[in-house]
Amino acid sequence: MDRREALCELGTLLGAAIIPAHLPTPDASSAKQNTDVTSNSSRKRNVLSENWKFGADIKDIGEKEHWFKKDFNGCDWGKVQVPFPWDCYETALWQYEGIGWYMTTIHPDDFINNKRNSILFHRVMYYSKVWLNGAFIGENIGGYLPFDFNITHHLKPGVENTLVLRVDNKPRPEWLPGAKQIEWIQYGGILGKVELINTAYTYIEDLAIRTTLKNAGALISCIVNVANESNDASEMKLDLAIAKKEVIISKTVDIRLKPNKNTTVNIDLALDNPDVWSPDSPALYTATATLRKNGEIIDDLTERFGIRELRVEGTSIMLNGKPIHIKGVNRYDDYDRYGPVVPEKLLREELALMKSIGINFIRMHYPQSPNLLSLYDEYGFMVMEENTMCWWGVNWFGEATQSADILQFAKPALTKMIKRDKNHPAIVFWSMANESATDNAVGIKVMRDLLTQAKGIDPTRLVTFVVNGSPKAHLAFDQADIVCINKYPGVFGDTTCNHFSDIERLGYEPLVKELKEHRNSFTKPIVITEFGTQGIKGIHGDISYSEEFQAAYIERIWEGIKSVPGIAGGVLWCWADYFHRKYFITYAAYGPYGVVTVDRKAKQSLETLTRMYKA
Template sequence: MIRAFQQHSLRATRLLDGLWDFITDSDNKGMEEGWASSFPEGSRKHVVPSCWNNELGTYDYIGAAWYRTYFDNLQEANIRLVFEGILHHADVYVDGQHIGYHFGGFTSFSVVLPHLAQGKHELVIRVDNTVDWQTLPTDIADWHSYGGIIRSIELQELPDVYIDSMKIDYQLKDAAADIQLQVQLRSLSKEACQVEVQASTEGHSFSSSQVDVAAGASTTLTLHGKLDNVRRWEVGEPALYTFTVQAGEDDLIDRTGFRTVEVQGSDILLNGKKVYLQGVNRHEEHPEWGFAFPPKLMLKDLDILTDMGCNIVRGSHYPQSQFWIDLLDEHGMLLWSEIPMWGCFMSRETLASPIFIERGIHMLEEMITRDYHHPSIIFWGAHNEIDTLTEEALELTKAFVGKIRSMDSSRLVTYATMHPEEDIVLSYFDVIGINKYYGWYEGSVDGFSTMLKNYYTNAEKHGAGGKPVIMSEFGAAGIFGDAGWEPRLFSEDYQADVVTRALKIFRDDPRIVGTLIWHFADIRVDVRSDRPYFRDRARSFNNKGLLSEYRKPKLAYRLVKEIYRSGR
């Protein structure tokens, strides 16, 4: 499933998920030898979606691999192929012809095949999970470098004039919403066409419009409407509205929730009311499925978050699946969404690289475009733990934040700094996230108090003294089942002690408006024998999860639940 609801009633769609032919290409010879049109012998069956690093023989494989399947057209048709997530480079071929390339494993892309002939067609995808110093993520990131087609592929049959996109904007005044639906139509016809465009929600119809579309062209129109007695989307009380647009023989269905989010002084307001954020960081990862996370487990994760008393989750550190965000919308859980820019070891050369900046801006555009309608998302995250002491980081920040604000003024812009006492980019953000690990990487837990005092001084210096602060990462490793008579490193007792003492400090500070514990569940990381990074990751896992990788609760989970649910 791509979404938690059907996006089309008129447009015919089907998933291409299932068993595909699969073969690795460790010598990177497949393109030269023409594997796109002559798939090599020796392939095996591989499930799509999945990660190849969860399979025997490819557990540590980094490089290129090829996938193949077939689909049938009962008659000549306009075909659109939608790819929800491929890690990280994807070259798409249909009947041996290259029809598209995409970089970025966590956002969707599509290709359109106009007037594709009747009959059986071969779909081949070359996938490459190789990363380097100019990719997002770079070749050093604190999670495993999975490869594969990690999310569903959908085949859509399009009429000659189809709906390419819909964007819902609104302004709230008391209980009324003024709504603008921006609809983009695209023609695949060889002749000019006229179509009627109409839209509705909750039984309310918008003004319809007759639209002329030139042959092979695109056109955009805006439909206006007003809703009275609007139910607002709230934490734990999620009111959702479904919008349907129909244009001739095509339709598109999406949904949103009406709410406002803003900063007032050092507070965050949701629908005009102060909200204290309590949550965790969560990777969409599991040792059996990698990043190809199944919907059943998403529901379980959401139940666990709710049980813990969370009202927000941070999507660390990449755009997560649309199905997951749909679930958050439906359950009234907030989300911080960000691109895969983990920068702890990122060089100044990388930060200044034009292709790196271009890729980051493109990922921001894809993330915001895809997820614009989700009411659960209140933060767009620009970057995480880059060297924000440097001019290179400052210039990159200007570009990233400028892109976000040009696309969306309805949400808050944030990031996570690991240099709070010296950071020079604070003034560009609405909310400041601080990542610090006193009690684990640095000194004792009491170090948080001194750090925060120094941060506030630095923030005043940079004109950010009154901005809301979220403790966006803190914690310690605790190996599930390792308990003793007293707290010691890597024990559940030590982890619980660090987390609970840190929460006490943060909840006593009126300038802090939320906490996001690192992290939800243990995750596999990229530990290699030939590299020095992450050697403190016992079992090749980041063990700071409040749960084990199989979602078994540690002592810290039970104590955090008591704090979050009691409000103490």
């Protein structure tokens, strides 16, 4: 029996193991809403999930041998599940960093000859090259965000078309995260849906929704981008409808489209007595833009959104006019045998537990999947979504080079992240980077450039970046809305907490002193975006790494965070244990910082976190 089979047998027990008996079991179904808002669209969307084959190219010979050619015989490759990380296909591929090839077919019934046909890859880790019927159609560098190609002229009608991907998940320091070392596993392969999308040549390219609260009402501003890829000018009608179960307000405008041009249309709608989105009441609406000509629907696009408003007021973060106190966790999407591709049922059980113990905020070091963000919207978690720049330029792992050239990857990634995720009400902060060398001239310039870019694309959310230690030298905070700091007093360094008796002197006291200094240095909100320590399930006693020590440490540090006026909250590192990347090893290739294990079994610190956040 291989690792995957053994874990699959174990996995049938995990659903019951997620929620400890001493905690209340929330009723997630009562809040459940349809996360697939495209199901009734006039667009034809086909998820390519069948007949995928996989071959490992450990010696990197595939391109030389033309594995992408239509007549290449890939019948001996293994049949695999897509999406799913290749690390979990077989024990021998666990933490494999290298090249893998995927092959499938597109059936003639999957596309329409006289329509525009594009292929959308939601998440492929990391460097992808794509061929269709032996012809190279494009490549993408980046593993967390979508990419697509117009394949209309590459598809052959009436026959099966062969789609081939070459995927390389080996990191390079010049690419994001931009570091010599990466902590987390960059799971290899196709990690998100692959969709074939058929539209007219005139179609709705984007729909952005911004909301403003005004007295007892809300202004809903919709920005619709219509693409005309035909050679003809055209007059059409654009309908915009806002719904919550049923349409509650709508508007129609006439538009004139120029040939081979994009047209942006702004439509404002006023809504009386709206249900606002908040962690306590995550109300959701849909906005549907429909393009019509002579009464015929040409295209439509639906986006889900929430009505809410963010701003900073002194040292407070205001949501819908009220100050919020962040009680958060960092959460890698690393779940036992599934890696980052987790069944929705397990995710719902996990998020229901997190909600029940008082967590209201989630953060991670890279863009999250759209499906997971939709669940965060639904359950009412605030989210800090971060561009994948982590440990850029730091010398912790040997001398590192640092250059503003990182912007050639960071800027497009930031733009794509914001464009894709802009309508998720859960997202309250855009973060530019984590724990990078942003305290020198190059780092300061790069952060200022990215902060300006983010604010220009989306002025409705707060922008920031995250530092460790003192934030004083990180001068780009002058353009950030909030100051975000990671704190691990007594966990790292030459003098660490080894026993309960050390926590006060080496943990709590220096933390409170530093936070008071930071509070006096800045006039804007401060959030502690990481705090925590290790705890191994089953290890007990008055010693670091034990369950009891972890529980005692995080509770006392949280008390320190709360004791300093003007600190807007904290984000525990972290919710669940995770696997370290194989080249990043401390005591083992495993990060036992969670209050639950990687297979979501509770530690003592889960009960402690419940007491901390529900107090």
